[in-house]
Amino acid sequence: MPADADTNAAPASVAVAPILNSPEALDTSTYAQPQVARVTHVDLDLALDFDARTIGGIATLSVLAAPGAKTLVLDDRGLDIASVTDGQGHALAYAVGEASGDKGAPLTIDIGPGGANRTVKIAYSAHDADALQWLSPQQTAGGKYPYLFSQGEAILNRTWIPTQDSPGIRQTWRARITAPKPLTVVMSGLAVGEPEDLGDGRRAFTYEMDHPVAPYLIALAAGDIAFRSLGPRTGVWTEPAMLDAAANELADTEKMVSAAETLYGPYRWGRYDMIVLPPSFPYGGMENPTLTFLTPTFIAGDRSLTGLVAHELAHSWSGNLVTNAVWGDGWLNEGITSYFENRIVEQIYGKKRAEQEALLSFAAMENTLNRVGYDAPGTALHQPDGTESAGSAIIYNKGAAFMATLEHAVGRARFDAWLRQWFDGHAFQPATSQMIYDDMLAHLVKSKAEAKALMLHQWIFDPGLPANVYQPDPAAFAAVDGAAKAYSESGTIPVKAAWDGWTSAERQRFLQELPQQRSADQLAALDNALGLAKTGNNEELFLWLNLALANRYEPAVAEADTFLSTVGRTKFVRPLFATLMQQGVWGQPIARRIYARTRSGYHAVTQGAVDKVVLTKD
Numbered sequence: 001m002p003a004d005a006d007t008n009a010a011p012a013s014v015a016v017a018p019i020l021n022s023p024e025a026l027d028t029s030t031y032a033q034p035q036v037a038r039v040t041h042v043d044l045d046l047a048l049d050f051d052a053r054t055i056g057g058i059a060t061l062s063v064l065a066a067p068g069a070k071t072l073v074l075d076d077r078g079l080d081i082a083s084v085t086d087g088q089g090h091a092l093a094y095a096v097g098e099a100s101g102d103k104g105a106p107l108t109i110d111i112g113p114g115g116a117n118r119t120v121k122i123a124y125s126a127h128d129a130d131a132l133q134w135l136s137p138q139q140t141a142g143g144k145y146p147y148l149f150s151q152g153e154a155i156l157n158r159t160w161i162p163t164q165d166s167p168g169i170r171q172t173w174r175a176r177i178t179a180p181k182p183l184t185v186v187m188s189g190l191a192v193g194e195p196e197d198l199g200d201g202r203r204a205f206t207y208e209m210d211h212p213v214a215p216y217l218i219a220l221a222a223g224d225i226a227f228r229s230l231g232p233r234t235g236v237w238t239e240p241a242m243l244d245a246a247a248n249e250l251a252d253t254e255k256m257v258s259a260a261e262t263l264y265g266p267y268r269w270g271r272y273d274m275i276v277l278p279p280s281f282p283y284g285g286m287e288n289p290t291l292t293f294l295t296p297t298f299i300a301g302d303r304s305l306t307g308l309v310a311h312e313l314a315h316s317w318s319g320n321l322v323t324n325a326v327w328g329d330g331w332l333n334e335g336i337t338s339y340f341e342n343r344i345v346e347q348i349y350g351k352k353r354a355e356q357e358a359l360l361s362f363a364a365m366e367n368t369l370n371r372v373g374y375d376a377p378g379t380a381l382h383q384p385d386g387t388e389s390a391g392s393a394i395i396y397n398k399g400a401a402f403m404a405t406l407e408h409a410v411g412r413a414r415f416d417a418w419l420r421q422w423f424d425g426h427a428f429q430p431a432t433s434q435m436i437y438d439d440m441l442a443h444l445v446k447s448k449a450e451a452k453a454l455m456l457h458q459w460i461f462d463p464g465l466p467a468n469v470y471q472p473d474p475a476a477f478a479a480v481d482g483a484a485k486a487y488s489e490s491g492t493i494p495v496k497a498a499w500d501g502w503t504s505a506e507r508q509r510f511l512q513e514l515p516q517q518r519s520a521d522q523l524a525a526l527d528n529a530l531g532l533a534k535t536g537n538n539e540e541l542f543l544w545l546n547l548a549l550a551n552r553y554e555p556a557v558a559e560a561d562t563f564l565s566t567v568g569r570t571k572f573v574r575p576l577f578a579t580l581m582q583q584g585v586w587g588q589p590i591a592r593r594i595y596a597r598t599r600s601g602y603h604a605v606t607q608g609a610v611d612k613v614v615l616t617k618d
Contacts, residue, residue: 025168025325025432028385029155030075031097031106032164037065037072037118039164042215044175047202048185048222050146053134056080056125059162063118065111072111072120075158075165077104080125084109087119104158122162129159130604133280139601140223140278141241145183147223149277149293151286151605152216154327163215168325168430170212178204179222186237188219188288190270209289211269212428214323219288221275230254233267238276242296246276249299252306252348256313259347264317264340264420268427272313280568282605284308287315287337295569297538304504305539307345307357314340317423325430328383332431334392335381335399336419339407342400355476356505358404362472363512365397365465374464381460382433402459405470409454410444418444433460480506484513491522493529504537511543516550523553533559542572549579552586565598570606578613 032038041062046055063072076096084094092109099105111118126132135147150160158165174192177185180202184195189209196204209218221237228247229235231254238246257272274292276299285308286293292312298305318340319333338361346354368390369379378390381399389395407415422439437460445451455466474481480502486492499507511532518526527533532544533556545563548556560576567573580591595614599607 025430026385027166027168027326029103029327030164030166030169031073031103032075032166032169033071033073034164034166034169035066037063037069037111038169039072039074039171040064040212042161042163042171042173042218044161044173044177046175047178048148048180048183050134050148050180052127053132054125054127055129055132055160057123059122059124061120061122061163063111063120065114065116065118067116068113070110070112072109072118073164074107074109074162075104075155076107076162077102077156077159078126078129079107079159079162080127081107081162082123082125084123085121086111087121089121092120102155104155107162124162126160129156131156131159133603135223135278135280139280141239142224145224147221147278149221149223149281150219151282151293151603152219153286154216156605157216157218161215161218165215167214167216167323167327169215170323170428170430171215172210172212173218174206174208175218175220176204176206177220177222178202182224183222184225184237185220185222186225186273186275186291187221188217188291190290211289213289213320214430217288217320219286219291219293221277221293225275227273231257233257233271235271235273236276237273237291238296239278242276245299245301246296249301249303249306250274250309252303253309253313255348256310256344259344260313260317260340262347263343263416264423267316268321269316272316274309274312279566280601280603280606282568282570282603284569284571285312287312287319289316289320297567297569297572300504300537302504304537307341310344310348311337311341314344321423322426322429322431325432328385328387328389329381329431329433330383330389331381331395331399332433332436334396336403338396338400339403342404352476353503353505355472356503356509358400358472359474359476360505360508360512361397361400364393365401368393368397369465377463379463379465398465401465401469404472405459405466405468406440406444406454408470409468415444436460477506477509480509481513484510488513488515493526496529496531499530504540507537507540508543511540511547514547516547518547518551518553520551520553523548523551524555527555538567538569538572542576545576546579549576549583549587552583557590561594564594565601568602568606570609573602573606574609574613577610581613581616 039061043060046057048055084092086092094109097106131150131152133149137144137146140147155165179185185205187207189207192206192208225237226240226243227235227237228243234253236246236250257267261267269289271290274294276294276296279296281295284295298308314337318336324330324332342354342358372390376390377387379394383389421443440456441451455468458466483494535541545556545560577591580587591614
């Protein structure tokens with residue numbers, strides 16, 4: 001409990017969205033007490049020091065306080081606080097409480113008596129913050145200048161920004177960031193004016209977000225980066241050496257934005273730009289408003305993996321516009337977005353590709369349910385406090401399956417009208433599972449009997465998979481499933497021309513359907529016939545490497561070493577290390593040797609995931 005907190009005599013609540021006063025919106029991942037004093041705006045004036053791997057300066061917080069409120073509680077994980085003052089420069093007493101793991105510690109500030117609107121200024125710095133990855137020139141494509149990028153979701157922004165780091169406490173923000181020339185700084189807001197030359201070898205860049213957003217969506221990147229326009233409101237930033245390939249892969253983005261608007265209403269963030277980051281970025285993408293962060297691993301040369309772009313774009317509605325109030329309701333972001341992604345893919349690339357990608361998603365969900373058990377509490381969409389989700393296949397894929405089930409049950413026109421009103425009615429607000437359930441009862445279903453038949457409550461609050469689930473038609477994979485069956489029964493490998501003519505989803509499906517026990521000769525024959533080790537598609541390469549390592553295929557060790565040395569995406573890295581570690585005396589020395597060399601090049605997110613796999617006893 002933060003210092004001076006008194007649960008028996010709390011001041012009257014501040015005027016916050018009603019959702020923040022409801023029990024299901026209690027966010028246990030934050031120390032904040034938003035009903036007492038709530039951050040509404042963050043103003044950052046910070047300098048980047050690449051040599052010291054430090055960011056520091058002043059954070060000015062606008063605070064809405066309840067009558068009689070005496071303290072403001074923020075989230076702090078490793079910040080070096082120099083001073084705290086009010087709007088007039090008077091020192092404010094503060095204390096950093098006891099830290100608790102990834103949650104960090106409460107930063108409790110004595111704001112004293114005053115009116116509803118308060119100002120708090122914090123002078124601070126953050127060294128080697130887990131949200132920030134500082135790259136040396138050697139870790140970039142250009143090899144000449146250092147690079148920096150942030151990753152705030154879920155609760156990492158508290159390692160470099162002193163604020164109330166909870167998805168339900170939405171905040172506007174403005175930031176002025178200085179960096180050494182010739183580096184360019186970009187952020188997840190709209191640029192304010194031109195870069196300012198400070199005359200000391202540094203420049204200042206100013207960005208602003210005038211819509212209230214969840215604080216994890218404040219993001220920055222800095223490096224030797226260039227921009228190319230893709231359309232009237234879309235463009236891509238990346239290192240100059242990557243610009244042609246990135247722009248070619250993202251050429252359909254403007255059409256995607258228009259397709260998304262046709263489905264669920266106007267795009268409300270002004271611009272939709274993207275930055276393709278160095279390969280150490282730990283995720284496929286991050287939906288930071290106005291500037292989606294993307295891994296270069298999606299660049300396949302044929303736009304076959306651009307469902308990732310559709311996913312991050314869809315977050316501009318589900319996740320950024322309407323955000324889960326607590327992380328136990330993450331499916332409100334990811335599940336709805338995964339469904340929305342598939343609808344964008346259908347409009348841009350056709351029904352066949354959309355159906356195939358939906359089938360891959362459904363199979364991943366079934367695999368997780370079969371592995372953990374259909375009655376496991378973690379398989380419910382809504383996760384009460386203290387319950388751990390069974391993983392992304394539930395939050396993303398089961399959530400998408402729920403939306404698809406509703407669409408096919410009530411009809412696309414009726415479903416789309418409901419989902420659009422959900423976005424419109426809750427724009428720039430937090431939401432909970434209970435809220436969307438109530439909204440479905442009020443605006444989607446036509447009777448209590450229909451609500452019962454749709455099994456709405458079971459879908460959201462119960463584990464497992466309801467009996468009314470809509471299953472994508474497996475006919476979309478008829479040809480590839482036939483080829484996989486022929487290979488399993490007789491060893492017949494598809495001819496290279498047919499393989500090359502398949503979609504990426506079909507090739508992934510084939511690799512997933514192969515028998516999991518293969519001899520070295522069988523694996524060599526597959527690789528020689530299909531060129532698996534030489535593919536430029538990282539999703540397919542990952543599946544091949546995972547299969548090969550699981551069978552202790554020696555030629556794949558060097559290939560895996562190269563892959564793990566150049567890619568930091570947790571989705572790929574952690575499973576490959578886990579597969580090696582599962583191979584006992586054969587694989588564990590390989591895993592530890594590779595990880596000892598590559599760990600320092602991974603983001604803290606990836607390090608944390610792989611540490612649990614590799615840094616264990618035999």
